[in-house]
Amino acid sequence: HTNFGLLYVQRRIQMITGDLKNKIDSLWDIFAAGGLVNPLEVIEQITYLMFIHDLDDVDNKKAKECEMLGLPFSSIFADEVKIGDRNIDGKQLKWSVFRDFPAEKMYSVMQEWVFPFIKNLHSDKNSAYSKYMDDAIFKLPTPILLSKVVDSLDEIYKLMNEIQSVDVRGDVYEYLLSKIAQSGRNGQFRTPRHIIRMMVEMMDPAADEMICDPACGTSGFLVASGEYLREKKKEDIFYNKANRDHYMNHMFYGYDMDRTMLRIGAMNMMTHGIDNPCIEYRDSLSDQNSDKNKYTLVLANPPFKGSLDAESVSADLLKMCKTKKTELLFLTLFIRILQVGGRCACIVPDGVLFGSSAAHKAIRKEIVENQKLQAVISMPSGVFKPYAGVSTAILIFTKTDHGGTDKVWFYDMTADGYSLDDKRTPVNDNDIPDIIERFAHLDKENDRKRTDKSFFVSKEEIVDNAYDLSINKYKEVEYTPVEYPPTSEIMSNIRDLERQISQEMDELEKLLADDNQ
Numbered sequence: 318h319t320n321f322g323l324l325y326v327q328r329r330i331q332m333i334t335g336d337l338k339n340k341i342d343s344l345w346d347i348f349a350a351g352g353l354v355n356p357l358e359v360i361e362q363i364t365y366l367m368f369i370h371d372l373d374d375v376d377n378k379k380a381k382e383c384e385m386l387g388l389p390f391s392s393i394f395a396d397e398v399k400i401g402d403r404n405i406d407g408k409q410l411k412w413s414v415f416r417d418f419p420a421e422k423m424y425s426v427m428q429e430w431v432f433p434f435i436k437n438l439h440s441d442k443n444s445a446y447s448k449y450m451d452d453a454i455f456k457l458p459t460p461i462l463l464s465k466v467v468d469s470l471d472e473i474y475k476l477m478n479e480i481q482s483v484d485v486r487g488d489v490y491e492y493l494l495s496k497i498a499q500s501g502r503n504g505q506f507r508t509p510r511h512i513i514r515m516m517v518e519m520m521d522p523a524a525d526e527m528i529c530d531p532a533c534g535t536s537g538f539l540v541a542s543g544e545y546l547r548e549k550k551k552e553d554i555f556y557n558k559a560n561r562d563h564y565m566n567h568m569f570y571g572y573d574m575d576r577t578m579l580r581i582g583a584m585n586m587m588t589h590g591i592d593n594p595c596i597e598y599r600d601s602l603s604d605q606n607s608d609k610n611k612y613t614l615v616l617a618n619p620p621f622k623g624s625l626d627a628e629s630v631s632a633d634l635l636k637m638c639k640t641k642k643t644e645l646l647f648l649t650l651f652i653r654i655l656q657v658g659g660r661c662a663c664i665v666p667d668g669v670l671f672g673s674s675a676a677h678k679a680i681r682k683e684i685v686e687n688q689k690l691q692a693v694i695s696m697p698s699g700v701f702k703p704y705a706g707v708s709t710a711i712l713i714f715t716k717t718d719h720g721g722t723d724k725v726w727f728y729d730m731t732a733d734g735y736s737l738d739d740k741r742t743p744v745n746d747n748d749i750p751d752i753i754e755r756f757a758h759l760d761k762e763n764d765r766k767r768t769d770k771s772f773f774v775s776k777e778e779i780v781d782n783a784y785d786l787s788i789n790k791y792k793e794v795e796y797t798p799v800e801y802p803p804t805s806e807i808m809s810n811i812r813d814l815e816r817q818i819s820q821e822m823d824e825l826e827k828l829l830a831d832d833n834q
Contacts, residue, residue, distance in 0.1 A: 533571030699737025
């Protein structure tokens with residue numbers, strides 16, 4: 318059994334070392350020196366500029382293809398482009414042209430023409446991700462900063478072209494996104510990538526899935542699913558025209574309420590080779606979200622931000638679970654949006670597993686009684702450090718609408734390959750390969766004891782415990798008896814030690830007295 322997660326990490330590290338990594342670090346430093354330090358803003362501005370660069374590249378590529386095939390071609394940089402009340406020479410909007418302008422002219426072209434141009438590309442079919450740019454704001458404060466950033470990006474693109482890897486653009490973007498976590502700001506947006514990859518590998522998505530993350534952030538779950546499919550199901554997808562079209566246009570769905578996240582998430586998907594993902598602005602818990610029985614796989618780490626205004630929550634969700642807690646409402650949503658037979662792997666705070674409120678019990682009862690709960694993986698509290706010390710777990714279930722829970726597999730993860738302090742440095746202890754291996758062969762888990770890392774618990778026992786899903790309720794700790802000597806012997810040893818100390822103190826005093834003479 319090949320561990321996709323380890324391969325993925327090794328390849329990512331390998332691709333962004335050396336010159337390319339240094340160039341990206343230099344680009345980051347250029348932004349910081351220019352006064353832009355919020356990592357999300359920096360990545361957003363880089364996203365816009367990469368989009369503008371790619372528009373030029375794609376247009377040139379299509380022009381060459383049409384010329385070779387003898388087909389007519391209409392460039393989006395037509396002879397004249399209307400920007401506001403003005404008609405301007407469209408060629409000036411091309412990266413390959415304006416990059417050579419003096420800094421002042423480049424800055425005014427970018428600010429007055431290029432940004433308004435990309436914001437109005439929404440109806441243009443040549444641009445798959447133009448819809449994410451329609452409220453783009455140009456935030457580079459000076460011409461000299463823009464000039465340095467454009468030169469730096471040109472160097473990065475040059476190196477990417479030299480590497481000639483299909484994954485290099487994705488690698489660059491993943492490395493940029495890692496800067497969010499490194500910076501210590503906005504880290505809540507990033508679920509650790511090794512945890513995402515573990516969940517994807519456990520779910521083993523197929524070529525015909527419809528995969529959804531209703532709180533997608535930077536699209537980490539969707540990107541990792543796409544990578545896994547390319548790695549493991551390449552022939553099923555890329556040698557089958559219908560499956561390839563599905564993969565590019567109809568497989569991935571991500572929703573978020575932060576437009577910066579949407580832009581970054583959409584770009585992340587596209588730099589990983591997925592042409593047209595459905596990444597859209599949506600309050601997933603509101604009536605705005607009408608999805609029902611639609612997806613075959615939900616992968617998510619929904620926000621645990623506390624309470625919502627009940628008036629903004631979909632009435633459908635409140636029927637099943639009357640609460641204002643987002644983590645419970647999202648679980649209810651996952652059940653609603655999955656097709657019968659659809660599967661879910663999601664991260665929940667520990668309170669979901671044992672909370673005693675009526676709403677907590679109701680959602681656990683729903684999953685155990687009316688759906689098929691398969692696994693609860695308890696994760697150590699350090700997994701989300703340094704941003705949060707909350708203990709979490711992964712729930713894995715299948716929507717059946719008529720039950721099917723027989724026994725539930727529990728795993729007590731105590732190590733994830735990184736230290737569980739704020740530094741999160743790599744360590745040797747790592748339960749993830751074991752979790753993936755055991756979950757793939759649950760038939761071999763039947764004889765495991767409650768003192769082991771993983772074991773089954775019957776549905777009946779869970780019901781008897783008010784649907785409590787915390788592993789500590791069922792795990793048994795093995796105590797090894799220790800034989801102590803009799804009290805008289807211990808007292809005798811203490812007396813011997815006292816005599817020895819007294820003797821050594823006498824010798825020390827004698828030595829000190831000799832020195833003073």
